[in-house]
Amino acid sequence: MTSDQSTISVRGHVAGPAGTTRLFAAGSGDYGSHQAAFGPLPAMGRAPLIDELSRSGLDGRGGAGFTAWQKVASVPADGRRPVVVANGAEGEPLSKKDAALLHNAPHLVIDGLLIAGQSLDAKELHLYAGAEQLAPVIRAFKERGEARIRLHEAPDTFISGEATAVVSAISGGLPIPRDRTKRLTDSGLNGRPTLVHNVETLAHLALISRFGSAWFRSVGTGSAPGTRLITLSGNTAGARVYEIPTGLCLTEILVSTGVDPQAVRAALVGGYHGTWLTAEQLDAPFSREGLAPVGARTGAGIIMTLGSGSCGLAATADILGYLAGQSARQCGPCTNGLPNMASQFARLAYGDASGRLPQEISRLAALVTGRGSCAHPDGTARLALSALMAFASDVEAHLRGRCEALQ
Numbered sequence: 001m002t003s004d005q006s007t008i009s010v011r012g013h014v015a016g017p018a019g020t021t022r023l024f025a026a027g028s029g030d031y032g033s034h035q036a037a038f039g040p041l042p043a044m045g046r047a048p049l050i051d052e053l054s055r056s057g058l059d060g061r062g063g064a065g066f067t068a069w070q071k072v073a074s075v076p077a078d079g080r081r082p083v084v085v086a087n088g089a090e091g092e093p094l095s096k097k098d099a100a101l102l103h104n105a106p107h108l109v110i111d112g113l114l115i116a117g118q119s120l121d122a123k124e125l126h127l128y129a130g131a132e133q134l135a136p137v138i139r140a141f142k143e144r145g146e147a148r149i150r151l152h153e154a155p156d157t158f159i160s161g162e163a164t165a166v167v168s169a170i171s172g173g174l175p176i177p178r179d180r181t182k183r184l185t186d187s188g189l190n191g192r193p194t195l196v197h198n199v200e201t202l203a204h205l206a207l208i209s210r211f212g213s214a215w216f217r218s219v220g221t222g223s224a225p226g227t228r229l230i231t232l233s234g235n236t237a238g239a240r241v242y243e244i245p246t247g248l249c250l251t252e253i254l255v256s257t258g259v260d261p262q263a264v265r266a267a268l269v270g271g272y273h274g275t276w277l278t279a280e281q282l283d284a285p286f287s288r289e290g291l292a293p294v295g296a297r298t299g300a301g302i303i304m305t306l307g308s309g310s311c312g313l314a315a316t317a318d319i320l321g322y323l324a325g326q327s328a329r330q331c332g333p334c335t336n337g338l339p340n341m342a343s344q345f346a347r348l349a350y351g352d353a354s355g356r357l358p359q360e361i362s363r364l365a366a367l368v369t370g371r372g373s374c375a376h377p378d379g380t381a382r383l384a385l386s387a388l389m390a391f392a393s394d395v396e397a398h399l400r401g402r403c404e405a406l407q
């Protein structure tokens, strides 16, 4: 992702229950504003932190949505001092929220990393992000005289932020996924237990450590507490980042950010590894539980809308082409399966359609799923299959040589 700082502004926050401006409450990225808004850095032992995180219901904001307290608790307390990593790679082209966070509230991310590190008696702390996102962090380090955290530049690739790729890059290796059979919390960087959290997860952790789980839960829903950052793009002019109460319905999010749901044909939810939802499915709440019945996930908080004059098959073909080119070419499903699937999809989208293409795409999707060393083939296959479902009538039209969206 290339991101010019001027495009990473945090626009107006979504209208919703009071108190939804949390991560950006300091109003600016400087240390004085940060301290005035949030007070001093709290100290928390391992057990109280795990307890508070458990009560808060915080889940990871890097994509997989894994429960935060369980991940922290899975770092063994066996005398080996662990490593904690803040992951701000944000390789997903549709996501800008981590960049917005690092530019507008770097001290909150630093706090989260320091609190987690101190709770676990970590030996090393690392922050990994693209070069443009490291700049505000370096400024923040100077302001507070921070010297304990090591910084690493993440390359601008889709897979560079996958947790094992992060650990590989930090250890001086290639930024590509490694063996996923080993749990990083058992054996990660240089064999040490390694906790990798997304930068947004750590920023919430910093607030929960200060203000408690009840405060965190005072916004959002029972099963989806707190706030989360989302990146909205598509019908709107460019990508915009918002902090929203978790669990708002997709239509509520659209309306409150000035997007007319009537002008939305479909939405890609969860990013390039996500799921297309039809206009009829947009009343689903944007949370793990709310999206599960429609087969979608929040991913890294991404919503991309598709306007009425746009072809969902063409949009999907373009994304699949990009994803097929982003594999590390270590595993067969990525090296052979994804380019094949992307080219079959491009034929369907761009006019060289034959009756068997949808079946062939489905066959290839099934073939690559679960076969890689990381979840890249699975996510890419999920996107292709969801497009065939959400745009079923477009598929029919394309097979007859027409495109309904572009009529």
Ligand SMILES: Cc1cc2nc3c(=O)[nH]c(=O)nc-3n(C[C@H](O)[C@H](O)[C@H](O)COP(=O)(O)O)c2cc1C
Residues within 6 Å of the ligand: 059, 060, 061, 062, 063, 064, 065, 066, 071, 087, 088, 089, 090, 091, 092, 158, 159, 160, 161, 162, 163, 164, 196, 197, 198, 199, 201, 202, 374, 375, 376
């Ligand atoms: C292909 C791929 C790319 C990923 N890219 C990122 C990323 O850029 N940033 C991120 O935080 N997590 C990314 N993840 C998820 C990480 O593997 C990991 O789950 C996450 O950093 C853990 O943080 P969390 O528990 O706070 O969500 C990616 C996963 C996959 C499969």
Ligand code: SF4
Residues within 6 Å of the ligand: 159, 176, 177, 178, 326, 327, 328, 329, 330, 331, 332, 334, 335, 371, 372, 373, 374, 375, 376, 377
């Ligand atoms: S599945 Fe693909 S992206 Fe993941 S490690 Fe294998 S080749 Fe790389």
